[in-house]
Amino acid sequence: MSDPDNDIRTRPVKRVVIAGGGTAGWMAAAAVSRVLGVTLDITLVESEEIGTVGVGEATIPTLLSFHRMIDIGEQDYMAAVQGTVKLGISFENWLDVGHRYIHSFGFSGKDRGTTGFQHFWLRGHKEGIASGYEDYCLELKAATEDRFAHLPNGGLNYAYHMDASLYARFLRKFSERHGAKRVEGKIAEVLTDAESGHIIALKMENGDTIEGDLFIDCTGFRALLIGKTLGVGFTDWSHWLFNDSALATQTTAVRDAVPYTRAIAGSAGWQWRIPLQHRVGNGIVYSSRHMSDDQAREEFLGSVEGEVIKQPWPIRFKPGQRQQCWAKNCVALGLAGSFIEPLESTTIHLIQRGIVHLLQNFPQVITQPAIDEYNARLDEELQHVRDFVVMHYHLSDRRDSPYWREIAEMEIPSTLRHRIDLFRETGTVFHVPGELFGENSWIQVMMGQGILPKRYHPTADVLSPDDLKRFLDGIRHNVLGNVQRMPAHMDYLRSYCPAPKP
Secondary structure, X not given: OOOOOOOOOOOOOOEEEEEOOHHHHHHHHHHHHHHHHHHOEEEEEEOOOOOOOOOOOEOOOXXXXXXXXXXXXXXXXXXXXXXXXXXXXXXXXXXXOXXXXXEEOOOEOOOXXXXXXXXXXXXXHHHOOOOOHHHHEHHHHHHHOOXXXXXXXXOOOOEEEOOXXXXXXXXXXXXXXXXXXXXXXXXXXXXXXXXXXOEEEEEEOOOOEEEOOEEEEOOHHHOHHHHHHOOOOEEEOOOOOOOOXXXXXXXXXXXXXXXXXXXXXXXXXXXXXXXXXXXXXXXXXXXXXXXXXXXXXXXXXXXXXXXEEEEEEEEEOOOEEEOOOEEOXXXXXXXXXXXXXXXXXXXXXXXXXXXXXXXXXXXXXXXXXXXXXXXXHHHHXXXXXXXXXXXXXXXXXXXOOHHHXXXXXXXXXXXXXXXXXXHHHHOOOXXXXXXXXXXXXXXXXXXXXXXXXXXXXXXXXXXXHHHXXXXXXXXXXXXXXXXXXXXXXXXXXXXXXXXXXX
């Protein structure tokens, strides 16, 4: 009979080993050490010789919640990572060449009773008494005017642009203050228990062995623990998401940073521009079936602004998700667990969600019900994010290249088809509990990509034309007044969180 004290399947979790650093590894170390550090031995293993992807520099507002959870001060963080504010994403050339819209982080207008604001706007648009939908969203108007300020009671939703390498460095210092230990070196072998298949230790190239009870795989696309060792499969989504390659670089800033990310569609993918206080992060994401690496490099370098600081580095990826992000005693975070693509800046959010779910289900002893719950929650969230990203491509009117023509012909997930058809016919959207993107995100992107619903809810007809006009005008004037009182984005940041010169 086996000794239960020595059976890894029933052993209390006291030693957590994080394989890999970068954003995923150090976010995990920061959260686990801050929340549970006094009860655990936490070790992070990374090698300076193994580079990280080095992107993931645009975030979404959920990162503010993560920082509040572990008591990270905003000013210290933003100064350390050369951070700027992000109010949304500017989508350029997506509906068609020359067209632009912004998906902001804000709420548009104000609901009345049980009826969403979009229905009142749709009636106003039909009757010629409403201006553009963007005029009713504070965050969107502030973005287009390059303005920002903290408002009382969290009155403005925002996220950050940041230097990813500086963020990992910042989190490392934070984690070590809370008891996490860092080990430098390369992993030579992942040792498993012959009976259970659980991971028991990491064997390092220098011969050292790092034992643990729970292992967190942050080894990126290599998925050294969850994939190569435990053999957990990967579900490929490339039939919906064609892009599989990227080039990234950094350039000098030629103007003040704007408070939004730019996503500029091209002939076989798109380019990002992420403005920081000291430089700009740039990248091109493309389909290798539709554009060669040389073509991508030429198109990319021919379009960037400013002086190139670092020669472009290539990134290969496969869009999709690990079939289980938690298997046995191993949890995969970041690129080891899933990757959709950077279009809506969801990579860091999904790392964060994996960490939060792990903390919520953190085991005294690892049990299958906890594993199943973790995987079910993450699976649902990943599929919602996947559908939201696929929608941007599917709703494009572009047919100017084989890439866009092939996208136009592809079948989309049935879950996404239902959302689009519902909005097109009735103007209605819905939010599934726990999913990332709210109703207004779906509305902004679907209308930005050219869908004007055929109908609106009958409640919108209850108001008289004069009352409807007063309702719409009141919201629009309030938005405009608030924006005009805000300072310029970079003027505000220079006084709020000036970053040291690099």
